[in-house]
Amino acid sequence: MAITFKNVGFTYQAGTPFATPALYDVNFNIPDHSFTAVIGHTGSGKSTMVQLLDGLELPTDGEITIGSATITAATKRKTLNGMRHDIGMVFQFPEAQLFEQTVLADVMFGPMNYGMSKAEAEIAAKAALALVQMPESSYEASPFDLSGGQMRRVAIAGVIAMEPEILILDEPTAGLDPAGQADLMALFANLQKERDLTVILITHQMEFVGQYADNVLVFDAGSVVKTGTPAEIFADSDWLRQKQLDVPAATQFSDYLEAKGLPLHGALDLDQLADEIVGLIGGPTHE
Amino acid sequence: MSNMILGRYLPGVSWVHRLDARTKFILSMLFIFVIFMANNIYGYLFATAFVALSIIMTGLGFKVFFNGLKPLAMLMLITTFLQLFFMNTGTVLVHWWIFTITTDGVINSVIVFVRFMLIIMFTTILTLTTPPLEVADAMESLMSPLRKIGVPVSELALMVSIALRFVPTLMDEAQSIMNAQRARGVAFNEGGLIQRAKSYVPLLIPLFVNAIKRAIELGDAMEARGYRDGEHRTKFRVLKYTKIDGVAFAAFFIFAIGLFATRFI
Ligand SMILES: Nc1ncnc2c1ncn2[C@@H]1O[C@H](COP(=O)(O)OP(=O)(O)O)[C@@H](O)[C@H]1O
Numbered sequence: 001m002a003i004t005f006k007n008v009g010f011t012y013q014a015g016t017p018f019a020t021p022a023l024y025d026v027n028f029n030i031p032d033h034s035f036t037a038v039i040g041h042t043g044s045g046k047s048t049m050v051q052l053l054d055g056l057e058l059p060t061d062g063e064i065t066i067g068s069a070t071i072t073a074a075t076k077r078k079t080l081n082g083m084r085h086d087i088g089m090v091f092q093f094p095e096a097q098l099f100e101q102t103v104l105a106d107v108m109f110g111p112m113n114y115g116m117s118k119a120e121a122e123i124a125a126k127a128a129l130a131l132v133q134m135p136e137s138s139y140e141a142s143p144f145d146l147s148g149g150q151m152r153r154v155a156i157a158g159v160i161a162m163e164p165e166i167l168i169l170d171e172p173t174a175g176l177d178p179a180g181q182a183d184l185m186a187l188f189a190n191l192q193k194e195r196d197l198t199v200i201l202i203t204h205q206m207e208f209v210g211q212y213a214d215n216v217l218v219f220d221a222g223s224v225v226k227t228g229t230p231a232e233i234f235a236d237s238d239w240l241r242q243k244q245l246d247v248p249a250a251t252q253f254s255d256y257l258e259a260k261g262l263p264l265h266g267a268l269d270l271d272q273l274a275d276e277i278v279g280l281i282g283g284p285t286h287e
Numbered sequence: 288m289s290n291m292i293l294g295r296y297l298p299g300v301s302w303v304h305r306l307d308a309r310t311k312f313i314l315s316m317l318f319i320f321v322i323f324m325a326n327n328i329y330g331y332l333f334a335t336a337f338v339a340l341s342i343i344m345t346g347l348g349f350k351v352f353f354n355g356l357k358p359l360a361m362l363m364l365i366t367t368f369l370q371l372f373f374m375n376t377g378t379v380l381v382h383w384w385i386f387t388i389t390t391d392g393v394i395n396s397v398i399v400f401v402r403f404m405l406i407i408m409f410t411t412i413l414t415l416t417t418p419p420l421e422v423a424d425a426m427e428s429l430m431s432p433l434r435k436i437g438v439p440v441s442e443l444a445l446m447v448s449i450a451l452r453f454v455p456t457l458m459d460e461a462q463s464i465m466n467a468q469r470a471r472g473v474a475f476n477e478g479g480l481i482q483r484a485k486s487y488v489p490l491l492i493p494l495f496v497n498a499i500k501r502a503i504e505l506g507d508a509m510e511a512r513g514y515r516d517g518e519h520r521t522k523f524r525v526l527k528y529t530k531i532d533g534v535a536f537a538a539f540f541i542f543a544i545g546l547f548a549t550r551f552i
């Protein structure tokens with residue numbers, strides 16, 4: 001399902017003294033089956049955008065198309081419940097959504113709400129829990145007895161088990177240890193390939209953007225100010241820094257070497273950079 | 288969820304904002320009694336003018352005050368209607384079955400309505416122009432004489448302050464948990480009563496779990512910093528009467544005398 005935002009604007013609590021405009025004239029296009037990274041300074045409207053995408057809020061202006069469905073300010077809220085079926089959303093700090101008595105029951109909750117039978121939901125839930133590497137011994141434990149990192153993984157499993165076509169991830173790795181972060185990102189990338197998902201990832205970690213994304217949206221002050229491939233976006237590190245963003249460490253290092261006169265051209269991750277350098281030296285290629 | 292106007296502070300720089308919270312608290316209470324001195328149209332006009340002037344001085348505009356009435360609209364209408372039917376003196380206007388509407392009934396219900404509205408609007412000035420924590424401080428300060436008879440005023444005030452402090456936090460959290468559960472297919476406010484009630488379980492459990500967790504953490508943090516109960520702690524927010532408080536009391540006194548005078552017109 002391709003996603004299009006056309007002149008979308010949104011104001012929180014519109015029409016009250018507490019009205020806070022959050023999005024202005026947002027336009028972009030997310031192709032089907034793509035891995036899109038959304039980057040931008042805190043408060044630039046990324047989370048708001050994905051909430052509109054999941055029909056949790058209605059746009060104040062403009063039009064959102066998801067597959068064949070269209071959402072505008074006039075859309076009836078009740079029709080949105082049905083629309084969410086195909087969209088899985090992992091919120092910031094998703095561990096706050098756990099509530100069931102056992103881990104397994106919590107992961108089965110979403111799938112069953114969207115019409116899977118108990119048996120189907122259990123199969124989907126166990127598969128999802130295996131994907132996020134939760135040991136089988138934990139299935140009957142209370143989710144509230146888990147560690148923070150485990151709670152995060154169970155919450156994510158709860159979304160994966162819904163078998164959505166579009167997977168939205170709002171800073172899914174925030175607050176995890178580096179190994180846990182890399183594991184989760186690899187999991188999302190694999191899942192995208194295996195199930196042919198459309199993934200939308202909000203992140204502050206440019207390394208992951210360079211490594212996995214094939215499409216990037218840059219948010220600034222409530223608008224999309226640039227779209228393109230990671231290579232296009234990371235080509236102008238000065239501009240990114242102006243937007244309080246950064247480039248991956250590998251790109252930064254490559255730019256630095258380039259400034260010193262080496263004929264490199266902005267590698268996006270460490271493997272690429274290593275290959276390029278090895279190519280320069282003339283040794284056997286990496287791997 | 289967070290669009291409740293009643294009890295929500297709107298920052299500003301007006302004189303009313305700068306009044307001591309205790310002044311606003313005392314005057315709000317006094318107003319509820321003083322308004323009953325009005326017994327004719329001039330009295331109510333005078334009181335309305337006074338409330339309108341006070342609202343203008345907050346610099347917030349009338350709209351937010353009328354919005355503040357909305358949650359209580361039902362209560363106001365019911366009270367007004369009861370007046371309409373229970374008053375049986377005066378000329379009969381309408382008589383139907385056991386219901387009788389008389390001129391006195393109409394006049395009385397208008398009076399009750401206006402009085403109700405004036406009281407709500409005037410007391411809303413306190414909540415709209417004073418941060419909730421200052422209201423709590425004011426209550427503590429005004430209740431402090433009760434300490435002599437063993438009421439733990441400071442502890443009560445601390446509890447109220449902490450509760451107030453966490454209201455917006457919990458509201459935001461409720462909103463985000465609600466969104467997360469809606470994304471997992473929960474339809475709030477749909478279906479029959481039982482289904483509706485059931486749909487709130489996935490919201491309430493995480494909300495309570497987090498609230499309790501937060502309370503324990505706050506308790507630990509307070510203990511770690513050496514919090515002890517006791518009477519002689521100093522304050523971060525100090526309430527202080529200034530000249531404008533004197534002016535406010537004087538203005539209110541003049542208003543009260545004026546209102547009393549309207550009884551003799
Ligand atoms: N529930 C809300 N009510 C009012 N304003 C909000 C709410 N959520 C976010 N905002 C405001 O909307 C803007 C965009 O926020 P958000 O989408 O969360 O940014 P990001 O995810 O990019 O950090 C910010 O100015 C924020 O203060």
Ligand SMILES: [Mg+2]
Pocket residue numbers: 046047048092170
């Ligand atoms: Mg965000």
